[in-house]
Amino acid sequence: MxxxxxxxxxxxxxxxxxxxxxxxxxxxxxxxxxxxxxxxxxxxxxxxxxxxxxxxxxxxxxxxxxxxxxxxxxxxxxxxxxxxxxxxxxxxxxxxxxxxxxxxxxxxxxxxxxxxxxxxxxxxxxxxxxxxxxxxxxxxxxxxxxxxxxGVTATCSCGSGIPVMRLDIAGKGVEVVALPLIFEESHKDGKSPEQVFDAVKVYNVIPIELESAYREAILRAYAEFVPSEKHVE
Ligand code: SF4
Structure with missing residues (x-):
């Protein structure tokens, strides 16, 4: 998780x-x-x-x-x-x-x-x-x-800011941008699975032919995420 x-x-x-x-x-x-x-x-x-x-x-x-x-x-x-x-x-x-x-x-x-x-x-x-x-x-x-x-170095969000989650989609490892945050926000706001998937589409380019594979993998990951969700400090 x-x-x-x-x-x-x-x-x-x-x-x-x-x-x-x-x-x-x-x-x-x-x-x-x-x-x-x-x-x-x-x-x-x-x-x-x-x-x-x-x-x-x-x-x-x-x-x-x-x-x-x-x-x-x-x-x-x-x-x-x-x-x-x-x-x-x-x-x-x-x-x-x-x-x-x-x-x-x-x-x-x-x-x-x-x-x-x-x-x-x-x-x-x-x-x-x-x-x-x-x-x-x-x-x-x-x-x-x-x-x-x-000594510290200024950090750029390119490397450290937004979390990604790697999922197996249609037989390939795919990084889905912002997925942990989308899951947390969606769970907190009581969003439906379809609303979760809509939010994912805002931040990720999903090929039309792979949309159902993405949906299935993302909603399966969401179901696993919810019971043991960990919050931001
Ligand atoms: S025009 Fe834009 S980039 Fe140039 S000084 Fe003003 S705010 Fe900054």
């Missing part, structure tokens, strides 16, 4: 290369991923998301996300909402800097002192939102200094 992963918050920074705020978005996001909340966050790759990666989209559908955009075009927030689900929180950097009375960085390549301060403040704001979403008391997770021996 699957053991579901710890809930994490997905951070989606914009890909803006033309504006200093785009650089700021990525710098602050990296600080949160590597230093402030390494165990509670993953990054969602916006280009991969737009390219139609099932795992990225499934992650944003099931888990909370924070979009950090460099301008009011809000590419990260809009793409997330269009292809998966509305971000839990959306930060627009110029608005954030104005509210905090902070100066915007002047260049997009190198951060001056004002840019570094803005990146620190933005990272703290993202971390605060992560705590709020996860219901963690900030006092319990204040910025613990990271020693060299326990």
């Amino acid at each position: 699957p053991i579901l992963p710890k809930k994490k918050v997905g951070l989606i920074s914009c890909s803006g290369e033309e504006l200093p705020a785009g650089t700021l978005s990525r710098m602050a996001t990296l600080r949160v991923l590597e230093q402030l909340r390494p165990n509670d966050t993953v990054t969602l790759c916006l280009p991969l998301f737009l390219a139609g990666d099932d795992k990225e989209r499934a992650f944003a559908k099931f888990y909370s996300t924070i979009a950090i955009d460099g301008c009011d075009k809000q590419c990260a927030a809009r793409a997330t909402e269009k292809y998966s689900a509305k971000p839990t929180t959306s930060i627009i950097i110029p608005e954030f800097l104005a509210e905090q009375d902070l100066a915007a960085p002047k260049t997009r390549r190198q951060m001056d002192a004002a840019g570094e301060s803005a990146a620190d403040a933005l990272a703290a704001e993202i971390a605060r939102n992560v705590d709020e979403i996860l219901g963690v008391k900030p006092a319990a997770v204040v910025d613990t200094p990271i020693t060299e021996s326990e």
Whole structure:
């Protein structure tokens, strides 16, 4: 039976290369991923998301996300909402800097002192939102200094976010994206087997000629999952 992963918050920074705020978005996001909340966050790759990666989209559908955009075009927030689900929180950097009375960085390549301060403040704001979403008391997770021996790496949802389940379908081993989460959500909400299968189809491309084989394998796995379901922490 699957053991579901710890809930994490997905951070989606914009890909803006033309504006200093785009650089700021990525710098602050990296600080949160590597230093402030390494165990509670993953990054969602916006280009991969737009390219139609099932795992990225499934992650944003099931888990909370924070979009950090460099301008009011809000590419990260809009793409997330269009292809998966509305971000839990959306930060627009110029608005954030104005509210905090902070100066915007002047260049997009190198951060001056004002840019570094803005990146620190933005990272703290993202971390605060992560705590709020996860219901963690900030006092319990204040910025613990990271020693060299326990250095962390920012994790991308491509490799660690959304669980898959491998099923034997029509004689082949097939990875079904998000299946443990779909099972848990469906069981909690009292969904019918057909609704379970409909949810699976949202996140997985199922060849029409194999639809009945998929249905049979998935509903058999669901019947096995339900009695001994394990919940997310
Ligand atoms: S939100 Fe603004 S800065 Fe970011 S990618 Fe879109 S247009 Fe560029």
